[in-house]
Amino acid sequence: xxxxxQERGVALVLALFLMSAMSVLAASLMFLSQxxxxxxxxxxxxxxxxxxxxxxxxxxxxFLLDSAQxxxxxxxxxxxxxxxxxxxxxxxxxxxxxxxxxxAAASNYPVAAVKTAFFNAAHGTxxxxxxxxxxxxxxxxxxMQQFDAYGGGQSVVQxxxxxxxxxxxxxxxxxxxxxxxxxxxxxxxxxxxxFATDPNCGAIxxxxxxxxxxxxxxxxxxxxxxxxxxxxxxxxxxxxxxxGNLSIGGSVNVQGNLYTPRTGVGSCSANAxxxxxxxxxxxxxxxxxxxxxAVAYPSPSVPSPATIAAQNISTTTxxxxxxGLTASSCTTSGDDIIIDGxxxxxxxxxxxxxxxVNIVLVARSPAAQYNFNSISLxxxxxxSIKATSAAQGVLVGIVGKDNSGAAIDTPIDFTGxxxxxxxxxxxxxxxxxxxxxxxxxxxxxxxxxxxxxxKGNSAAAATFYAPNATVTFGGTxxxxxxxxxxKMIETGNGNIHYxxxxxxxxxxxxxxxxxxFSWKKS
Numbered sequence: 001x002x003x004x005x006q007e008r009g010v011a012l013v014l015a016l017f018l019m020s021a022m023s024v025l026a027a028s029l030m031f032l033s034q035x036x037x038x039x040x041x042x043x044x045x046x047x048x049x050x051x052x053x054x055x056x057x058x059x060x061x062x063f064l065l066d067s068a069q070x071x072x073x074x075x076x077x078x079x080x081x082x083x084x085x086x087x088x089x090x091x092x093x094x095x096x097x098x099x100x101x102x103x104a105a106a107s108n109y110p111v112a113a114v115k116t117a118f119f120n121a122a123h124g125t126x127x128x129x130x131x132x133x134x135x136x137x138x139x140x141x142x143x144m145q146q147f148d149a150y151g152g153g154q155s156v157v158q159x160x161x162x163x164x165x166x167x168x169x170x171x172x173x174x175x176x177x178x179x180x181x182x183x184x185x186x187x188x189x190x191x192x193x194x195f196a197t198d199p200n201c202g203a204i205x206x207x208x209x210x211x212x213x214x215x216x217x218x219x220x221x222x223x224x225x226x227x228x229x230x231x232x233x234x235x236x237x238x239x240x241x242x243x244g245n246l247s248i249g250g251s252v253n254v255q256g257n258l259y260t261p262r263t264g265v266g267s268c269s270a271n272a273x274x275x276x277x278x279x280x281x282x283x284x285x286x287x288x289x290x291x292x293x294a295v296a297y298p299s300p301s302v303p304s305p306a307t308i309a310a311q312n313i314s315t316t317t318x319x320x321x322x323x324g325l326t327a328s329s330c331t332t333s334g335d336d337i338i339i340d341g342x343x344x345x346x347x348x349x350x351x352x353x354x355x356x357v358n359i360v361l362v363a364r365s366p367a368a369q370y371n372f373n374s375i376s377l378x379x380x381x382x383x384s385i386k387a388t389s390a391a392q393g394v395l396v397g398i399v400g401k402d403n404s405g406a407a408i409d410t411p412i413d414f415t416g417x418x419x420x421x422x423x424x425x426x427x428x429x430x431x432x433x434x435x436x437x438x439x440x441x442x443x444x445x446x447x448x449x450x451x452x453x454x455k456g457n458s459a460a461a462a463t464f465y466a467p468n469a470t471v472t473f474g475g476t477x478x479x480x481x482x483x484x485x486x487k488m489i490e491t492g493n494g495n496i497h498y499x500x501x502x503x504x505x506x507x508x509x510x511x512x513x514x515x516x517f518s519w520k521k522s
């Protein structure tokens with residue numbers, strides 16, 4: 001047999017080996033392609049299920065944060081006393097407070113209507129191309145706190161853990177679980193020397209020779225162990241804020257930051273509201289800090305007006321009866337009219353004081369409430385407080401309406417007088433542990449849109465909460481504390497000193513936020 005005969009058929013064998021190799025390669029490619037297809041399909045199904053789970057979280061958050069759908073506890077039909085809030089989670093009848101959108105998981109909540117409304121809101125279906133995905137959610141109340149809100153009244157803040165589940169049915173199903181923490185925080189209400197809620201140009205307009213800085217009325221003199229008799233101001237912390245534009249001129253010196261959702265520096269126009277407009281020697285020594293959004297401050301509740309006609313008081317004689325008060329709640333001493341509700345809210349008419357007559361409001365703990373239709377000070381008159389402890393305070397509610405219910409254009413007018421701090425009256429006894437510059441002890445609350453004139457020439461310590469009012473400063477002496485209004489205008493030479501202790505004394509309900517987020521395949 002020749003060599004050629006021996007090699008016959010090798011080509012066929014090689015061809016068969018090559019065909020086998022090609023077949024294996026083709027099968028591998030087909031298997032790889034199928035794997036990629038399944039991976040893509042699994043990812044698509046998982047993504048659809050996750051989006052469904054996130055929809056459950058979003059639906060639940062919308063329900064819990066919408067006052068039209070869900071009212072936080074504290075009302076008559078849902079008292080806070082039904083809950084145990086000292087631990088986490090909050091409990092009711094010994095079990096964690098939960099709201100469920102799942103048939104198999106019952107809610108544990110005191111109000112049946114809330115359980116039903118939540119169940120209807122926290123489950124459903126969504127279209128995902130040609131498929132349909134379902135979602136449901138369960139919410140657990142992690143914490144709940146009630147506090148006295150700045151501006152009057154009480155607020156409740158909650159933290160919820162929301163678990164949303166999304167599922168995609170069919171021959172190949174998928175399920176994803178998403179967990180998010182949604183909370184409404186309690187935030188400092190008075191972080192600014194002045195804040196203007198107006199979103200437009202000149203929301204704060206300061207001209208003249210004005211310095212805005214800060215001090216801390218709770219700071220203690222190491223030599224005496226008591227608060228300083230004269231505030232120790234610093235060239236910082238005099239922050240101002242506005243939803244609109246700050247316009248300053250002359251020699252205004254803002255020794256702090258400007259907080260606003262606006263940006264840019266320069267001329268301001270209605271169609272292009274910028275953050276800051278400067279002229280002359282005016283300056284902001286800190287930074288322009290952009291807020292994520294406009295800040296909304298709730299209006300304080302408006303008390304019912306006293307039905308007594310307006311009173312002009314130039315002497316303490318018969319002053320108590322003119323105010324509609326009895327001897328148990330009103331006495332006089334020299335030029336002082338001393339008013340003490342002994343824990344009860346007192347309502348008084350519009351009052352115009354002259355001839356150095358002074359209203360002295362007795363402080364209590366919790367803060368005593370005194371309501372006036374309006375207050376006008378002239379002729380060196382004043383309004384101040386009498387306190388025996390730094391834990392005491394006074395809330396002055398301004399109605400802004402006369403005895404007939406008609407609106408008053410200028411419900412607070414201190415043009416010819418002053419408003420003072422703690423124990424500054426002639427009939428008061430000085431208490432070394434109480435700083436007369438403690439601005440937290442005297443609070444003015446006004447929910448209307450009238451004007452507030454603070455043009456007197458005597459220093460005072462107080463806070464003003466009037467988110468709808470135009471506040472005009474003037475005179476030559478200083479304000480110690482904080483002022484919140486719709487617009488702020490300063491035309492005099494009086495400085496504004498922010499009391500930094502207000503940042504940890506006064507709180508409001510903050511904007512809701514999601515503080516954590518995680519997910520996993522079920």
